[in-house]
Amino acid sequence: MIRKLLAFLGEYKRQTILTPIMVTGEVALELMIPFLMARIVDYGILGDGGMGYTIRVGLLMILMAVLALVFGGLSGKYAAEAGMGFAKNIRSGLFKQIQTYSFANVDKFSTATLVTRLTTDITNTQNSFMMVVRMAVRAPIMLIGATIMAVSINPQLSLIFLAAIPVLSISLYLIGKSAHPRFLDMLEKYDGLNEKVQDFIVNIRVVKAFVREQHEEKKFIADAEKVRDAQLRAEKLVILNMPIMQFTIYTSIIAIIWFGGNMVIAGTFNIGELSSFIMYILQVLISLMLISMVFIMLIISRASFSRIIEALEEEPVLNDKDSDVNLTLQDGSITFKNVNFSYNDDPNNLVLKNINFTVESGQTIGIIGGTGSSKTTLVQLIPRLYDALNGEVIVGGHHVRDYKLKTLRDQVAMVLQKNVLFTGTIKENLKWGNEQATDEEVIEAAQAAQAHDFIMAFPNGYETELGQGGVNVSGGQKQRLTIARALLKKPKVVILDDSTSAVDTATDAAIRQVFAEKLNDVTTLIIAQRITSVADADKIIVIDDGEVNGFGSHEELIKTNEIYREIYESQSKGVNDNE
Template sequence: MVKKLLPFLGEYKKEAILAPIMVALEVVFELLIPFLMARIVDYGIQGDGGISYTIKIGLIMIVIAVLALVCGGLSGRYSAVAGMGFAKNIRSGLFSKIQTYSFGNVDKFSTSSLITRLTTDVTNTQNALMMILRMAVKAPIMLVGAAIMAVSINARLSMIFIITIPILTVALYLIGSNAHPRFLKMLERYDALNEKVQDFIVNIRVVKAFVREEYEEDKFIDSAKAVQETQLKAEKLVILNMPIMQFIIYSSILAILWFGGNMVVSGSFQIGELSSFIMYMMQTLISLMMLSMIFIMLIISRASFSRIIEALEEVPLLDDENANPELSLKDGSIEFKHVNFSYNRDPDNLVLKNINLKIESGQTIGIIGGTGSSKSTLVQLIPRLYDVLSGEVIVGGHNVKDYKLNTLRDQVAMVLQNNVLFTGTIKENLKWGNENATDEEVIEQAKAAQAHDFIMSFPNGYDTELGQGGVNVSGGQKQRLTIARALLKRPKVMILDDSTSAVDTATDAAIQEAFRNKFKDVTTLIIAQRVSSVSHADKIIVLDNGEINGFDSHERLLESNQIYQEIYESQSKGVGADE
């Protein structure tokens, strides 16, 4: 699993190699200190070495300790650089991968889950790598080195390790095998918690308008408690690691002091050797503790590894590998041939059924129908936001699958029902449609969308800062800005998905007039609830339960189509009642 993420080390491979090298040198120096200390006690103090020998070995110990400190500091620095760079590359790779997702892929994971994977899961992975680069190198080298040194001092006394190590190994295995699924469940609860936070922050104005703060707080507390419960369930297994380690360490120390002390009393063991043996024993047990910490960290991170890899290996439902990179849209003609569509790819649960439709380039087409009649679904197939289950969608004379996705979508501008603006100035938001647009072009399209006048009413005009999501402009103003942004693309096909519902009828009429006069060569599809918004169209599609019930001009539909007649009459009566 870790191997799949190692390529993300990228330009930080040098630091990832230097960190364990420095750790290895640090361990070598640390292993020499107990040996030298034993020499001081046995030969310097109690033996014939005297003060000069003691000072000499003491100076060597100081130099070795300084070298160990330097190597430890460098290993820490290199592992931090490698770990943070590794996390940066994973986040970039994961974000780039998410960019390739189709709507269906995003629906599968949910926004909150993807955010958790980009933040919490990547942080867990970063911490795991930093621990692996240092502890995973230091612990085994110290374990083997200290054990060898201990055996070389007294092989009989070293038998204590043969008893303690298997006990620790079995305990860690039992902890790890049971803890992993619990941590995976905990991260899923984090997803749910992030979803609640996201909903609350994005919709905070609605929450306050309906005085539902306490209700939302209760929902958040419930989610937080769910995270707490799963975390406690996972952690109560992990925390067993420390008492088990302490029991083994203290038991080993008591055994060594008892048996080693008896050997010293009997004269078969020297005090300096016993002291160095105890230090090597401590190093061995400390290395076992580090291995247990690595083990626990990997248990925690394993869930994050799997979630990141799952997102990275997700196959986009849409791809353009077989598309012709040289192909471009020659015009804005659109044709649907026997199109069937289902969001879950289920032929028994079709959202669109046997759609046959032909639209000439430059035509203005209205789309009308009841709620749930699949109006938005129909137009989302044109820029290939979803793929058809069967049949063909042809744009500009070619199947949409024959185009590179960027080529197709650059020529199909879509203003969605949910108008999205980004933090930044009005000009920066408009230039999302064309980052190279001049100020004159920006103003021209803003005027066409009937947005220029209200923009200039702000003190800073086009340089006015928009709050997150455009909270400081009204719904109608937001719609006009998104229309202007789409117009800056100068597309061959323009799709307006109920995008003038928040503007008054006079402004709506002015926008439609601008489309007729300035964008005659652009194929325009207008989804609307009001008949008045589409009555001027060359033809109007009447959708009913995912099927085309009518496709003709306003006048002919009034004569022949019952659904259209009912919509028109209900809206006409509503106008009369208001008057």
């Protein structure tokens, strides 16, 4: 797991290597200072060294302290650069991996958990890395060096702190073993909280329209309490580390001062040696504390490590490794042969069943059916947003799996049911369809989608800034912008998934007329709830409970298909009643 993450060090390996080198220099200098202090006391002050010796050694101690400060500063600088660069690379790698996910992968992970992994989990990993490259190097070197120095001064007194090491080790092991699953549960609770926040912010207009602020507040507080409870459950184990450490340190120091003081009184131990011994023991015990802090940090971050690795190792359900890189769509013909589909690949729970039909290139095909009849699922198989469980989906004369995904999707423009716009200008949003499009092509696509007039009504026209998600345009305007964006791709197949439901019938008719006149060589599939939106189509597919119930022209289906006739009569009756 760690090796997988360390691969993201990339261009920051130099800083990663320099950090422990600087730390080693800092520790080596710090280890010499207590020894020199003992020499000042025992030889310079109480011995024959005199003032000159004391001043020389004192100046050497100051120089060492300054150099240690320089080494410490450099180690902090390099650790920060390496840690932040490491986190940047992981975040970029994870974001890139998420972009390879197919719809099925996205269905597996919620948006909230992916956001948490890209933010909180990576921040935890960054903090752990920075601590490891400094503290995890400093503490062992300091522990070993200070122990050697302390043992060389007085082996008997050294037994006191050596006895403390097993106590601390056992305590840390028991804490770490129990804490990890609790921190994993805490991060999952964070996912739930983030999901509630996201839902509230995205849908805040609906919340206010229905005056449901208090209801949403109660839901948020409930999730916040779950996060708090999970944090308390995890942290109450970790906080045991500090009192155990402090009890061990203070007990060791008291014992050393007692026994060491008696040795000084008995004349078997010098005062300078005792003072330096105490400093070395403090360095040993502080090193143990640092090791425990690193250990605890790794326990906390281990859950984040595993969640990041899980997302990085998630294999896209769809791939085009075996596809022909040179294969291109020759036309917009579409054929479904005995196609079955299930979201969980369960042949006993099919969403689409035995789908068979053929569409010639350039035809306009209407798709109609009741809510939940799997109309959207059907068209999502064409640009290979999902793969059929079995059967063949053929576009442009070849199976969709024969194409590179980019090649296929560049030639199949799909306006999804949920119209999504991004923060930026209207022109920037439209050029998502083709970033190389000229201003004339942008205007032409907007005119075809009946969007040009309302765009020009804005003071800044095509340079008008859209809020997040296009909040400053209406639903119908948003639909027309997404249609224009799709048309800019100049595809061979256009799929409109209920994409004119928010526009009036006159605008809907105008859009269909432009499609018929200017896109007569493009295959167009229109999913609609209104019969009038598909009545002029060359063929109409009637979907009922995941099966093709009828396929023919409007006139043919009126005569032969009961479901289509019922929809037509109910909508016609509604129109007549209104008149």
